[in-house]
């Protein structure tokens with residue numbers, strides 16, 4: 001469908017056309033709040049990419065796609081994971097929303113033909129992180145947490161650190177998530193702990 005080409009080397013008009021098509025697709029996948037959040041992440045990410053010398057285009061696309069599976073219920077997520085042979089850990093069974101990055105990658109590939117590696121890994125790892133995240137993957141993870149409507153604890157601090165020191169921002173983001181999960185009696189994804197270890201070693 002040409003997304004790969006358009007997001008990498010296409011003309012500005014091609015890119016705009018691809019983004020418009022994906023925005024229409026997303027609008028029927030998720031509710032208005034989630035849609036607006038995705039657009040805010042997409043708008044913010046070029047600034048973050050510029051601050052860190054990263055190509056903005058695959059990240060804009062990843063931002064649009066990252067929460068596309070959030071419109072599914074827990075049951076639908078588990079059923080889709082089974083249908084698409086996405087590995088489901090016991091933790092995912094308890095908390096199916098943990099699957100939404102992996103399912104978004106499947107939706108993008110199956111319904112839009114998007115499989116550009118920089119888009120795939122950013123979407124894949126935005127939920128819990130990953131010890132081998134690229135700089136570009138980390139920028140989506142952070143943009144998701146600092147987009148202007150976010151009201152999480154220490155968000156202003158996270159916003160400013162995100163523009164200065166990505167790994168320090170990742171550690172702060174993990175600390176914020178840890179407190180958030182603990183307050184809800186939920187465990188941290190072990191993949192996030194592996195990422196934390198990779199960032200501190």
Ligand SMILES: [Fe+2]
Nearest residue numbers: 066067126127
């Ligand atoms: Fe998400």
Ligand SMILES: [Fe+2]
Nearest residue numbers: 037066067144
């Ligand atoms: Fe998000």
